[in-house]
Amino acid sequence: MDTKIHSENGASAAARRKTRRRLFARFLQRAKRWFLLAVLAAGASALCDMLIPQIVRITLDNCLSNAEVPSPAVTSVADALGGFAYIAKHLYIPALLICILAGVQMLSHFLFTVGEAHGAETLVKNMRDALYEKMLALPYAWHQKHRTGDMISRCTSDIETAKNFISEQLTNIFRTLLLLVFSAVFMFSMHAPLSWIALAPMPILVFVSLLFHGVIERGVTACDENEGILSALAQENLTGVRVVRAFGQEKNEIDRFAAQNHLYTELWVKMGKWISAYWCGTDVLSGIQVLLVLVFGSIFCIRGGLSSGEFIAFLSYNAMLVWPVRELGRMLSEMSKAGVSLDRIFYIMEAEAERDETDACTPPLDRDIVFDHVSFAYTENKPILSDINLTVKAGSTLGILGATGSGKSTLTLLLDKLYDLPRECGSIHIGGVDIRDIKTSYLRKNIGLVLQEPFLFSRTLRENIAIADDGVGEAQIEAAVKAAALDGAVANFANGYDTVVGERGVTLSGGQKQRTAIARTLTTKKPILIFDDSLSAVDAETEEKIRAAISARFGKATVILISHRIATLCAADNIIVLKDGKITEAGTHEDLKCAGGLYQKIYHAQNRKEDTANEDENAD
Ligand SMILES: Nc1ncnc2c1ncn2[C@@H]1O[C@H](COP(=O)(O)OP(=O)(O)OP(=O)(O)O)[C@@H](O)[C@H]1O
Ligand SMILES: [Mg+2]
Known part of the structure; x- marks a missing residue:
């Protein structure tokens, strides 16, 4: 499972920077203008x-005393306002100027906050959309390797951390730099x-800040990784609450979560301790700096060379x-956190x-699969x-029997390209075309795969069934539901097709879930159908009905049927038996039932059980 986060994707540093x-350019779409507003407003505010x-x-210094010779620019502004003597008699003029500047500053601060918030929210929305889109585009194999909880934490709290930095700090950095430069110039x-x-004390403050930045970066990385593990743990437990x-x-899981x-x-x-130490340390340092300025400033004032106004x-x-x-x-520590999250x-x-x-094709798929x-x-x-x-x-039915873990599902996942078959590991062809060269979305649209563990969304039954194809109509849904022998159950639901099935279909029985998954696959005609142990939770009679309905509806489809039940497999045109990933037997039911292999053994075992059940029924 993935907990490490750096450079796992294998790309070079330069390539990563370019990506x-x-x-970032994509994330900044429609956010740039807001950030520009924030930067301009920050400039205006700093100037005020x-x-x-x-x-x-x-x-x-110039109006109330003559402590300083005014610069020509100051004199001309003062003259425009009536001269220094006039201003000294009308002190409301400088007070009014200060009020106007404070008003401009307030307005620019407002615009700064609006720009910053809009920019950050737009950027983060772009990020969330892009991340979700990307996650759905990632291969099935990738998802299998990564914990869902950790991925959710990356999409929520990591995005939140990045947002906080962008909205609170990014433009602030610009404002801070402006204040630094302007203050130094005026001083x-x-x-x-x-x-x-x-x-003089500034290099020490900067050095301490940089040191702190390193510590925080390492700490935040550890915190984020642990948060991912914690969410994964909670998510797994909530999903598997049954x-x-x-x-x-419960107790063991609670203990595990608590640990x-x-x-x-603790992390x-x-x-928190590091952060407190930093603020305390820098409090002392800045206190010393202010003290130095006060002491030396007072000395310069008393000795002359620095007017009281200047002081x-x-x-x-x-202070600025x-x-x-x-x-x-703080900025560096927020930057560290945001860096880790990013x-x-x-x-x-x-x-x-x-x-x-690039030249993926869309050949007809009602052909032989090899x-x-x-x-x-x-x-x-x-x-x-x-x-x-x-x-x-093409058009035949293949039955697959085999012990658990013998590779049956893997075979079908490879056919559906849910896992890529490496070039050196052989090939799968449909109608002579290597499936690697077939457009993946086209292939999957044309293969009706009913997975061994059906997954239902917490939506209505109708939405769950219609999910397989765009634009599935009511008539198609009803026909598919009938073929999957789910019509009886739907009639019994108070809200019929509008029944919400709960998370992962929790309000349905195992058999109803399986049949919903089958109905989903049967909404539109598909040249290839795969049923991976999909009838295990339905009784023999219903199974018979479903199989008859499927062959009536998809007579010409190529069907792959995986099952542990001989009764399900016996009508197949060809049956293979898998053992430890190898085909050990192949033939029709008639060939295999007396071939002396695993098939025959299971056939006799299941027949005996059926005979006993029949005898019990007769005795009753
Ligand atoms: N994503 C995976 N990563 C690693 N190993 C896997 C993965 N999926 C399956 N396996 C392993 O591959 C082997 C074959 O699995 P597969 O699901 O194909 O078996 P199966 O024949 O369908 O079994 P069953 O009858 O229980 O469904 C098993 O040993 C399983 O542990
Ligand atoms: Mg399986």
């Missing part, structure tokens, strides 16, 4: 932040030596300088989706199928 840039202390300084323009004193109850495993939850909590507690403005800029540097740690999201986005050969030297293994050195050679004549 990520492309993906810078101008307000300057108005205070000029009022103090140096007023008093260079005091500016150097103010900047098994948990049936085996009285994992404890581990997860966050540890992170007050300097202190405002210094310290705040972003301290925030750097890595986990990109892990899915970068996985190889199912893809057809398995040519097919061997297959899910994992290395554990062969499941070995050198299978088999021809299923």
Whole structure:
């Protein structure tokens, strides 16, 4: 199972960077204009932040005293407003200017927040859509290898973390950088030596922030991985709640969850300690920095060289300088978290989706199916199928019998391309065309596969049945339901076809579930039908009815029937027996029932059981 997240998709770093840039461009669709608004508003807000202390300084130093020689630009603005003396007598003018700037700042802050929120929400929506689309395009084999709970956690909390960073920090970084640069420029323009004193502790603050960033990144990776395991555990237990109850495993499962939850909590507690240590440490450092500025600023003020207006403005800029540097740690830590989450999201986005050969074809599929030297293994050195050679004549029925784990389902999954057959492991042809060259969606649309474990969605019966093909009409649904001998059950449901079947079809019996899955496959004509042990949960009489209805409806279809029941298989044109992935017997029922192999053994065992049952019935 996947818990590691980095570089598992095997792509080179350069290729990954290129893919990520492309993906980001896709995510940014319709979000860019909002981010642009946020950036412009952040610029305007930072400018207002810078101008307000300057108005205070000029009022103090040029209007209320002559502590400083005003620059020509300041003089011309003051003249336009009536001159310094006039302003000194009408102090509401600088106050009004400050109010106007504060108003502009409020408006820009509002626009900044709106732009940032819209941009982030649009970007995250694009991400969620893309992620979901990608997950459905990934091969079945990929899904088998990854825990659903972990994947859900990547689609929910990882996206949430990325969103929080984008909405709260991304544009903030720009604003912070602006504040840093503007503050430094204004400070140096007023008093260079005091500016150097103010900047002296900054390298230490930056160094501590970078150190903190590394620690947080490692901590968040561990937390995210553990969150994935925790959600997978919960998801599995909730899905398998029936098994948990049936085996009285509640306590064990609760303990297992509690242990994992404890581990997860411990990791966050540890992170909390690091975060507190960082804030405490930087509190002390910034306190020292402010103290230095206050002490030296006062000395410069007393000795001359720094006016009181400049000193007050300097202190405002210094606060603006310290705040972003301290925030750097938070930003970097949020960036670390978002980076880890984005890595986990990109892990899915970068996985190889199912893809057809560029010249994939759509040949007629009502032809012979040929398995040519097919061997297959899910994992290395554990062969499941070995050198299978088999021809299923078009329009014939093939029966497959075999012990559990002998590879029966695997054979059909390979035919449906749910697993790719490596080139060196033989080939499967339909009408002489290698299925690797056939368009996957076309192949699957034309193969009616009733899986061994039918899966129903928590939707209505009608929706579950109509899912197999677009535009399935009411008449087709009814005919399919009749063929699958489900009509009686539907008539008994209070809401008929509109009955919601519950999660995974929990409100249906095993047999009803199987028959719903069969009906789903029978809605439209398909040249190939596969029933993987699909009639095991229905009684012999109903099974007979279903088989008759199927052959009446799909007379010419090629049918592959997997079953453990001889009664199901005996009418097949050809029957094979699989043992440890090899064909050990092949022939008709008549050939095999006295061939002395597994088929004969099962035939006699099941006959004896039937005879005993009949005798019991007669005795009653
Ligand atoms: N996704 C998978 N990954 C690894 N091994 C698998 C996977 N699916 C099946 N197997 C293994 O492959 C072997 C064949 O499985 P398969 O489902 O084809 O058997 P089967 O003949 O259909 O059995 P049954 O009659 O119980 O349905 C089994 O040993 C099984 O454990
Ligand atoms: Mg099987």
